[in-house]
Amino acid sequence: MDRLTCMAVFEATARTGSIAGAARAFDMTPSRASKHLAALEAELGVLLLKRSTRQLTLTPEGEAYLQRCRRILVDVREADDEARSQTGTISGTLRVTAPVAFGALHLGPVVAAFLQKHPRVSLQFSLDDRYGDLHADAVDVALRIGRLANSSLVARRLGACRMALCAAPGYVAANGAPNVPSDLSGQPLLAFSEAVSGPDWTLRDAQGDRYRIEGSTRVSANNVQVLAAAAVAGAGFVFAPTFVLGPLLRSGELVRILPNYHADPLDISVVYSTRTYLPATVRAFVDHLAETLAEPFAWDDAGDA
Template structure:
């Protein structure tokens, strides 16, 4: 780093024709510029400049060294410019992790539009409900649906969704009545393996009081789609987000159970390792998704 500054000072002195003007260009003092050039000559064990009271001139060694210094400094400037431009450019490979069901239902229809907007981007989409390590596994960003705990990652909320307790009309007709949350403990349940609460389902009443019940799953799956399919086949209750079952509820294929109680609200978040020097491709995708989910399709 010191030699780089010394080279900068040397080139500035030659270009400006004096130590005073070189100091002005570098926004420093004449003494600092003079010291840097002297240190460079000492390190090289070679005189680079002939100094008189009236003028400066290059030695033969100084003339040869000047051209090499100029090339090095230009290369550094070019490299810095390329990185700075690249950081803001929407280009390159963008590796994204997203939940399986949400990715297929609500993200897959968006990828084509994003690619049309940004033809220099290549998308690498990995769908899994497992929480990946973005840094260790080489992801640029992730879309996660959760009640977020503290994290070293940066997040931006894209939308919200509510977990719904529901079952098919046919199941509810033949099953024992459900009048309280505790009744669910006696019912057939289709459980999502990755649910953070495990077998405990929580709903909140109008006064904001949380009520919990420990369920006894008849079916357990790491896929919300599997739970939904079993519920549609009249096999029991499910506890799933609106983005998956909202359309079924609106169409009457599934019915809300204990509708006076509300399931937890989940955040749909874009997450990335750091806000500092955020690549343009990541920023473009986060902004694109935030705009796309201003009015979520599942609400």
């Protein structure tokens, strides 16, 4: 069997955690993917994966071989991209990751427009709120929301992620509207549990003084959309990005709480690896994001947080 295909199936198996996941990535049957893995191990004379009924784990030899495979596969992809770029036609597979709620709510039309412009490009999309390792996860481009730490990655800021503190009108009518942050003490808060980097429940007044909201976390969830739906249903106060809450504020399903206080915004950025040669697909996608995800954002029409 073709060695590069075997290596690519092995890398995808390690990345997805299953032979079925690798098979889906390459549009082949799981049995075919297994044959590629078996052929690779037979050729090397080394066991790369430990198989059980529940999971696959890499052997120490598999861990070391995976790192080499990824470097080789990246080099091959870059060589292919460089050759294709000479023709002016962009093609190939681009691996992209983005935060769950942002990707689900806003990236569908962006991706569709990009594919329409570049019909020979295919995308493998993964939604995850964690800041994964682009090299280890074999990701080409990542959209990130938060304050980025210094790293070897290139970051291009797309705009501000503004925050809003909201509740359902019925909940406010029944429990009263808070006038200062301390009024929320003891009130039920709906909190996002997977925040990578601030802001926490801290607001500033017009003079810049900071106030920490000290309420009781009634609901903690790893999905902001669930928290927004709970707030609409009257479960308490939600503090979340306007890219989720903006439409609910415009429709009146939620109302802004403490409108004279503001949270520090986060950055919406696109990041990618620094390489001697930047693949044309990566450059084109980053430029497309900068063009299509530019401020002012439609979801901020309800007003700044």
